[in-house]
Amino acid sequence: MAEVNKTTGTQDRLMARARAIIPGGVSSPVRAFGSVGGTPVFVARAEGPRVFDVDGVDYVDLVCSWGPALLGHAHPQVVGAVQAAAARGLSFGAPTSAEVDLATLIRDRVPAAERVRFVSTGTEATMTAIRLARGATGRDLIIKFAGLYHGHSDALLAAAGSGLATAGLPGSAGVTAATAAETIVLPYNDVTALEGAFALQGERIAAVITEAVPANMGVVPPAAGFNEAIRRVTAQYGALMIFDEVMTGFRVGPAGWWGVEAGVENPTYTPDIFTFGKVVGGGMPLAALGGRADVMELLAPVGPVYQAGTLSGNPLATAAGMATLNLADDAVYAHVDRRSAELQSAVDEALTAAGVPHVVQNAGNLFSVFFRDEPVLDYDDARDQDTAAFARFFHSMLDQRVALPPSAFEAWFLSAAHDDGAMSRIIGALPAAARAAARALTT
Numbered sequence: 001m002a003e004v005n006k007t008t009g010t011q012d013r014l015m016a017r018a019r020a021i022i023p024g025g026v027s028s029p030v031r032a033f034g035s036v037g038g039t040p041v042f043v044a045r046a047e048g049p050r051v052f053d054v055d056g057v058d059y060v061d062l063v064c065s066w067g068p069a070l071l072g073h074a075h076p077q078v079v080g081a082v083q084a085a086a087a088r089g090l091s092f093g094a095p096t097s098a099e100v101d102l103a104t105l106i107r108d109r110v111p112a113a114e115r116v117r118f119v120s121t122g123t124e125a126t127m128t129a130i131r132l133a134r135g136a137t138g139r140d141l142i143i144k145f146a147g148l149y150h151g152h153s154d155a156l157l158a159a160a161g162s163g164l165a166t167a168g169l170p171g172s173a174g175v176t177a178a179t180a181a182e183t184i185v186l187p188y189n190d191v192t193a194l195e196g197a198f199a200l201q202g203e204r205i206a207a208v209i210t211e212a213v214p215a216n217m218g219v220v221p222p223a224a225g226f227n228e229a230i231r232r233v234t235a236q237y238g239a240l241m242i243f244d245e246v247m248t249g250f251r252v253g254p255a256g257w258w259g260v261e262a263g264v265e266n267p268t269y270t271p272d273i274f275t276f277g278k279v280v281g282g283g284m285p286l287a288a289l290g291g292r293a294d295v296m297e298l299l300a301p302v303g304p305v306y307q308a309g310t311l312s313g314n315p316l317a318t319a320a321g322m323a324t325l326n327l328a329d330d331a332v333y334a335h336v337d338r339r340s341a342e343l344q345s346a347v348d349e350a351l352t353a354a355g356v357p358h359v360v361q362n363a364g365n366l367f368s369v370f371f372r373d374e375p376v377l378d379y380d381d382a383r384d385q386d387t388a389a390f391a392r393f394f395h396s397m398l399d400q401r402v403a404l405p406p407s408a409f410e411a412w413f414l415s416a417a418h419d420d421g422a423m424s425r426i427i428g429a430l431p432a433a434a435r436a437a438a439r440a441l442t443t
């Protein structure tokens with residue numbers, strides 16, 4: 001077996017250089033391995049289900065760029081589409097036919113996205129959705145749920161999941177008290193709390209924003225009827241429902257979680273605004289918001305809600321998104337679903353055999369593993385797990401050349417490129433990792 005990263009000096013030397021010039025050495029906090037310890041793997045290239053570090057060591061990848069790599073890394077047709085677009089020019093600052101094609105493709109899959117606007121990141125998509133909801137309603141307050149992550153705009157950092165959950169932070173410094181006061185944070189899966197908040201100040205609430213399936217504190221499926229309840233209560237009070245599908249969109253199915261849960265034909269509920277990112281950009285910086293035509297047309301230049309971006313709808317990103325969605329057919333989703341089910345039962349089996357308390361939670365092909373006995377229904381539950389046991393599990397997997405997300409609060413991502421070889425390396429590594437976790441159990 002090839003040497004693994006912690007025994008080589010290359011990664012450590014790189015990390016020392018990185019830390020001296022980039023805060024924490026990383027461009028996004030969770031990459032720093034803060035909660036699992038050790039030195040992050042510096043990736044030189046990736047192909048299919050694998051990433052290769054700067055020493056040429058390969059790892060089967062369960063991060064998949066935190067979601068976008070639905071087809072696997074460097075899919076030849078996606079790369080080809082980007083290369084062809086690059087040869088025609090990198091950015092124009094003018095409309096392109098490719099944007100119209102991609103927007104149409106999104107609406108074909110998610111008909112409730114009657115109008116679509118492109119941005120570059122999920123953060124921009126949710127930030128814009130919030131501004132749009134405030135513009136549409138003339139109200140200030142928004143509701144978000146604890147442990148859910150919607151990117152790093154000021155209004156949405158309170159009790160946020162993802163890197164803040166990993167680092168155990170309640171929110172961020174630098175957010176003004178006034179901004180924080182406009183965000184009401186409620187426990188997830190709690191209809192009574194939601195109704196209570198609206199009963200108290202429903203006339204001041206512009207929107208409820210929710211992840212279609214919370215997957216940034218680990219995967220916490222919505223209780224049956226919870227998304228419908230959000231729709232019902234927001235409609236009752238004239239507030240908007242913002243459905244954040246940045247993680248789930250085009251990953252859990254052709255029409256995202258909305259397609260899976262509500263159904264596209266006769267949906268049981270329809271949000272006012274959807275946000276997309278990750279898979280929709282196929283690994284390039286592209287995200288989108290879409291929704292009701294009358295709401296979306298409040299955006300400039302038609303309406304009074306301003307939003308803009310020099311690189312929005314970038315031709316390379318649009319080409320990557322287009323190629324990815326065109327390739328993401330039923331066979332791709334069936335493959336990812338099957339691999340996900342296979343891996344979930346293998347993880348469960350290995351942890352059970354080693355006597356490690358755990359619960360595997362899933363929504364469609366999205367899943368994560370919590371190192372605790374009881375099911376996780378909300379953020380308080382998610383935080384009550386044995387993160388030290390996870391850290392040992394993580395490092396044992398990494399030593400066996402399987403790269404998990406370096407956090408106990410993240411979903412594990414599979415792709416259409418995870419073939420038998422990749423799966424057998426992952427599954428073969430699980431028993432030793434489970435035993436390592438067992439030795440680290442704090443109770």
Ligand SMILES: *Cc1c(COP(=O)(O)O)cnc(C)c1O
Nearest residue numbers: 121122123149150151244246247
């Ligand atoms: C990743 C994510 C975001 C933020 O997207 P970025 O592109 O990282 O800004 C927003 N919402 C959800 C649900 C996400 O998973």
